Amino acid sequence: xxxxxxxxxxxxxxxxxxxxxxxxxxxxxxxxxxxxxxxxxxxxxxxxxxxxxxxxxxxxxxxxxxxxxxxxxxxxxxxxxxxxxxxxxxxxxxxxxxxxxxxxxxxxxxxxxxxxxxxxxxxxxxxxxxxxxxxxxxxxxxxxxxxxxxxxxxxxxxxxxxxxxxxxxxxxxxxxxxxxxxxxxxxxxxxxxxxxxxxxxxxxxxxxxxxxxxxxxxxxxxxxxxxxxxxxxxxxxxxxxxxxxxxxxxxxxxxxxxxxxxxxxxxxxxxxxxxxxxxxxxxxxxxxxxxxxxxxxxxxxxxxxxxxxxxxxxxxxxxxxxxxxxxxxxxxxxxxxxxxxxxxxxxxxxxxxxxxxxxxxxxxxxxxx
Amino acid sequence: xxxxxxxxxxxxxxxxxxxxxxxxxxxxxxxxxxxxxxxxxxxxxxxxxxxxxxxxxxxxxxxxxxxxxxxxxxxxxxxxxxxxxxxxxxxxxxxxxxxxxxxxxxxxxxxxxxxxxxxxxxxxxxxxxxxxxxxxxxxxxxxxxxxxxxxxxxxxxxxxxxxxxxxxxxxxxxxxxxxxxxxxxxxxxxxxxxxxxxxxxxxxxxxxxxxxxxxxxxxxxxxxxxxxxxxxxxxxxxxxxxxxxxxxxxxxxxxxxxxxxxxxxxxxxxxxxxxxxxxxxxxxxxxxxxxxxxxxxxxxxxxxxxxxxxxxxxxxx
Numbered sequence: 167x168x169x170x171x172x173x174x175x176x177x178x179x180x181x182x183x184x185x186x187x188x189x190x191x192x193x194x195x196x197x198x199x200x201x202x203x204x205x206x207x208x209x210x211x212x213x214x215x216x217x218x219x220x221x222x223x224x225x226x227x228x229x230x231x232x233x234x235x236x237x238x239x240x241x242x243x244x245x246x247x248x249x250x251x252x253x254x255x256x257x258x259x260x261x262x263x264x265x266x267x268x269x270x271x272x273x274x275x276x277x278x279x280x281x282x283x284x285x286x287x288x289x290x291x292x293x294x295x296x297x298x299x300x301x302x303x304x305x306x307x308x309x310x311x312x313x314x315x316x317x318x319x320x321x322x323x324x325x326x327x328x329x330x331x332x333x334x335x336x337x338x339x340x341x342x343x344x345x346x347x348x349x350x351x352x353x354x355x356x357x358x359x360x361x362x363x364x365x366x367x368x369x370x371x372x373x374x375x376x377x378x379x380x381x382x383x384x385x386x387x388x389x390x391x392x393x394x395x396x397x398x399x400x401x402x403x404x405x406x407x408x409x410x411x412x413x414x415x416x417x418x419x420x421x422x423x424x425x426x427x428x429x430x431x432x433x434x435x436x437x438x439x440x441x442x443x444x445x446x447x448x449x450x451x452x453x454x455x456x457x458x459x460x461x462x463x464x465x466x467x468x469x470x471x472x473x474x475x476x477x478x479x480x481x482x483x484x485x486x487x488x489x490x491x492x493x494x495x496x497x498x499x500x501x502x503x504x505x506x507x508x509x510x511x512x513x514x515x516x517x518x519x520x521x522x523x524x525x526x527x528x529x530x531x532x533x534x535x
Numbered sequence: 536x537x538x539x540x541x542x543x544x545x546x547x548x549x550x551x552x553x554x555x556x557x558x559x560x561x562x563x564x565x566x567x568x569x570x571x572x573x574x575x576x577x578x579x580x581x582x583x584x585x586x587x588x589x590x591x592x593x594x595x596x597x598x599x600x601x602x603x604x605x606x607x608x609x610x611x612x613x614x615x616x617x618x619x620x621x622x623x624x625x626x627x628x629x630x631x632x633x634x635x636x637x638x639x640x641x642x643x644x645x646x647x648x649x650x651x652x653x654x655x656x657x658x659x660x661x662x663x664x665x666x667x668x669x670x671x672x673x674x675x676x677x678x679x680x681x682x683x684x685x686x687x688x689x690x691x692x693x694x695x696x697x698x699x700x701x702x703x704x705x706x707x708x709x710x711x712x713x714x715x716x717x718x719x720x721x722x723x724x725x726x727x728x729x730x731x732x733x734x735x736x737x738x739x740x741x742x743x744x745x746x747x748x749x750x751x752x753x754x755x756x757x758x759x760x761x762x763x764x765x766x767x768x769x770x771x772x773x774x775x776x777x778x779x780x781x782x783x784x785x786x787x788x789x790x791x792x793x794x795x796x797x798x799x800x801x802x803x804x805x806x807x808x809x810x811x812x813x814x815x816x817x818x819x820x821x822x823x824x825x826x827x828x829x830x831x832x833x834x835x836x837x838x839x840x841x842x843x844x845x846x847x848x849x850x851x852x
Contacts, residue, residue, distance in 0.1 A: 217621040225614050316701065316727060325707050329635040370646045445610050451635045454701070458606045497618045500602060510605065 189472030189480050192524040193487035196470060196516070200491050200498075208501035216362055216376050218501070226493030227386035228441060230486045232464040233471070234389040235430075235437030237485035238397065240468050242430040243410030243477030244293060244300040248285075248307035249438040249464060253457025255311040256282050256442030258319055261328035261452030264335075271338040271447075279439050285311070286435025290428030308461065316454040332450030344440070345447025347378025382444050386486070389437070393482035406430065411478025466513070467492050470520045491516065566597040566625035566819060568812060571615055572655065573632040573703070575607035575730070580756055580782050580804060584655070586850055587808030588628070595816045599628075609636045616640035626650045626815035628808075631657025631665070632703050641665045650818055652811035655804070656705045659828035668824060671810045673802035673832035679709040679753075681833055682779050682800050683716020686751050689797075691717060691777050694751040695742055696725040697735065697759040706755050709781060713753050724749075728759055735762035740770055751777040757784040764790050783836060783852055788845045791838055801844075802832030805851045 185191065204213060212218045232249060239246055256278050263274035289307055293300045319326045335341035357364045357374030364374050397403040408416035409426040416423050438457075446452040470488030473480025495516065499509050570588055574581055585601055592599040602619065604611035609632055617640050619627060627644055631637060631653050638661070645651050645666035653662040654671040662670035686694070694717060700706030707725075714721035726742055728735040739762070743749055752767070754760040760780040767773040773795045780787055781800045790796040810829055818824045836844050844852050 212621045212623055215621065218618065221614065221618045221621055224617075320727075325704060326701050327633050327636070327704060329633070332635070365646050366648060375643075375647060449610060449613060449636045449639075451633060453609055453633070453636065455606075455608060456610055458608055497614065500615065500618050501622060 187528070189524075190484035190487065191472065191527065192520055193471045193484040193491070195523075196491050196520055197487045200494055200516075204494065204498045204502070208498060211501045213498055213501040220376050220380070222494050222497040223383055224380050225497050226490045227380070227383040228445075229463060229467050229489035229492050230386035231382065231389060231437050231441045231444075232434075232460060233467040233485040233489040234386075234393045234482055235434035236461075236464040237468045237471065237473055237480055237482050238393060238406060239430040239434045240465070240473050240475070241397070241410050241477060241480045242406045242427050243413065244290075244427055244430065245304060245465070246286075246289060246431060246434050247301065247304040247461045248289065248311055249304075249434060250457040250459055250461035251308045251311035251315065252282060252285065252435055252438035253442040253445070253460055254452075254454055255285075255315045256439035257446040257452035257456050258315045258328065258454060260443050260446050261331055262318060262322055265328055265330055266322050271335045272340045275340060275344065275443055278443055279436060282435045282439035282442075283432050286432040287428060289435070290431030293431070294424045294427060312454075312458075319452075319454045326454045328452045329450065331446055331452065335447050335450075341447055343381060344444040346381050348381055348384055350378040353377050380448070382441075382448075385440060385444070386489075390482055390486045397482055402426075407478055409477075463492060464489075466517055469517065472524050488520075564596050564820075566816060568592065568597060568599040568626045568628060568815060569602060569619045569622075569624045570599055570628040570808070570811075571602045571612065571619060572630045573607065573609060573612050573637075574603055575605065580758075580784075583784075583804040583851065584808035587805035588812050589808075590851075591809040591812035591816075595813065597625075597812065597816055599812055609633055613637055613640045616644065620644040620647060620649060623647070623649065625819060626652065626811075628652050628654060628811040628815070630655045631661050632705070634661050634664075638665055641667070650815055652814050654807040654811050654831075655802075656703065662828060668814060668818060670828040671807050671814075671831050672828075673830065675705045675708040676712040676715075678781070678800055678802065678833040679712025679714075680716040681712075681835075682753070682798075683713040683718075685716075685798065685835070686713070686777055686779060687717050689777065691751040693717075693719060693746075693749050694724055694753055695739070695746070695749050696721075697728045697739055697752065697754045697763055698725050699728045699730050699735065699759045700755055701727045709755055710753065713779075717751075730758060732758075732762045735759055736766040736769070739763050739766040743770060743772065743776075749776070751779065754778075754780040756780070756782040757787060760784075760790070760796070761786050764795055767795060783844065785845075788836075788841060791836065791841055792845070794838070797837070799836040800832065801834040801836050801852070803834055803852070804831075806831040 236246065236249065259281055260274050260278040263269055263277060264271055289304055292303050316326060319328060335345065353362065353374045353376060356362045362374050362376060365371050397406060405421045405426050408421045409423045413423045442456065445456060467488035468480065468485040469475070470491050471481060471484030473485065495513060496509060499512065572581060588599045602615050604615060613636060616629060616637060620643060627649055629641055629651060631641070634657070641651060642665050651667040652669060652671065653667045657670060657672065658674060659670045694713065696710035696713060698706045698710055710725045711721050726738055728738050752763060754763050764786065767776060767778070778796045779798055779800065780796055783799050783801050787796060787799050791799060814824065
């Protein structure tokens with residue numbers, strides 16, 4: 167009797183092994199560790215009261231919005247260092263369109279998304295056509311967009327901050343989708359029932375201190391769900407992994423690698439524009455220094471989430487958890503009364519720890535060297 | 536499964552602490568204040584503010600902690616204000632770099648019953664509008680104008696404004712004020728210097744070599760003054776070109792002594808840190824509050840009044 171060796175593709179892996187090779191593993195552990203850390207150090211403070219939770223959730227949501235785009239792009243094997251500048255640029259384009267061109271806010275939102283999608287396309291096409299590393303091409307756009315933002319602000323507005331967006335956005339049919347708050351009725355009711363804290367004096371007496379869920383949080387949740395679904399449940403998701411993992415092999419089996427990559431540049435640019443527009447509407451102003459360094463922060467979140475810098479491996483959920491770690495650490499340190507200048511030391515340490523742990527676990531499981 | 540139960544425990548303890556967090560411990564002395572400003576970590580000016588605030592806190596037996604957005608992004612500053620408000624300190628000391636951006640968050644803190652003193656950037660009117668107790672600061676435009684008038688009296692006709700505070704309206708106001716005092720329109724003389732020392736020095740040199748008839752230089756603080764001193768020494772204009780700067784530090788004092796800088800516009804940052812702590816403490820403990828905002832500057836520092844200033848520069852001046 168000859169033994170037939172089983173096809174390795176059909177081999178059943180143990181549950182533990184399957185759990186360990188998932189890219190999110192490190193991020194889940196990291197998130198748990200970070201929450202445990204702050205529950206011990208800042209458990210008695212307002213950090214875990216409703217307004218504290220909303221605050222760090224909003225900060226995390228800002229990171230998530232970018233991290234979703236960046237993780238998909240990184241899994242497809244490319245970087246975009248211009249995204250931080252894109253956040254400032256999109257806000258400024260939007261602000262100038264609303265305040266200086268005077269078009270309705272919803273038209274300005276649509277136009278801003280279009281402009282940013284176009285720049286994402288240019289980024290992508292340049293990378294594909296020239297064959298240069300995306301690191302270099304988008305580094306150039308990091309300066310171009312930041313410079314254009316400052317120049318246009320000074321030229322058209324005479325100062326680096328464009329104000330007055332709140333008034334323009336009031337009553338607009340879709341502006342609330344970006345800078346507004348959801349479930350305000352519910353929160354008012356909860357306040358009236360005495361379930362959540364309300365203002366105890368002044369002109370806002372009786373109103374709840376937290377009057378709704380910022381829309382950005384809902385956007386973040388929505389993007390994570392859609393992003394993860396596309397990545398893990400669709401053919402296109404496989405193409406993204408393939409384009410980043412081994413573009414040549416992917417091309418050989420008929421994956422339109424160039425199209426996938428350019429599309430991912432566009433998605434990342436749109437995520438940045440979403441953040442830029444949301445911030446402009448929420449704060450009522452567009453400033454030319456918005457988003458400085460956020461391109462790197464988004465990459466850090468994605469790496470926390472277990473993605474490989476070389477592409478082909480990673481997850482949207484992991485990136486989102488990475489963003490939560492980032493947001494919670496950034497805001498949480500304030501509650502522990504740790505000197506705020508130590509934030510970066512702490513962040514760098516976690517980054518290093520996360521990457522080392524991720525790499526070590528993956529190597530020992532997959533046997534790669 | 537293990538993971539899931541761990542999560543459940545975590546959630547439960549999270550909810551428990553959320554419930555406990557609502558209970559506030561009230562104690563008379565040992566007030567906790569938080570000072571939030573808008574500048575990136577690299578600006579040395581804030582050290583003097585910190586020293587002033589820490590000294591005041593020590594004197595009255597309170598504590599004060601300092602927070603700022605590491606890269607100077609005002610959107611981050613708003614989150615810091617919101618987070619601090621959630622923390623419910625006994626008082627918040629905060630700058631108003633842009634009313635529309637940070638105003639809402641400050642007004643929310645006031646609405647929650649936290650006493651707020653504004654300082655440094657912003658105006659007394661903005662401070663009042665937000666419901667703060669008072670403002671301690673230097674009116675930027677007027678300070679710039681005063682300096683411009685001084686330069687005009689000494690025969691200056693044109694100037695270069697080295698602006699490193701670009702997205703901050705205060706920088707613009709200082710340059711505009713100086714231009715007004717000098718009696719010239721503000722245009723391309725205001726350059727965006729960036730915040731890197733080597734870059735600033737190079738841009739100043741480049742501007743002065745392409746505009747050789749420039750008679751005065753205005754810098755907006757140590758961040759631009761120090762590289763500008765170097766640039767002027769390099770191109771031989773030190774001591775020849777009229778040089779005014781905002782703010783003081785040991786290098787600026789030395790340059791005044793050397794005759795490189797003609798005068799410094801001192802907004803007395805010590806007072807901007809010291810007075811808000813005292814004001815908050817007096818208000819909380821004794822219910823007394825002075826009626827008006829405080830103008831901490833401009834004071835002009837020249838060679839003549841340098842000696843006392845110099846011994847304290849960078850610490851309390």
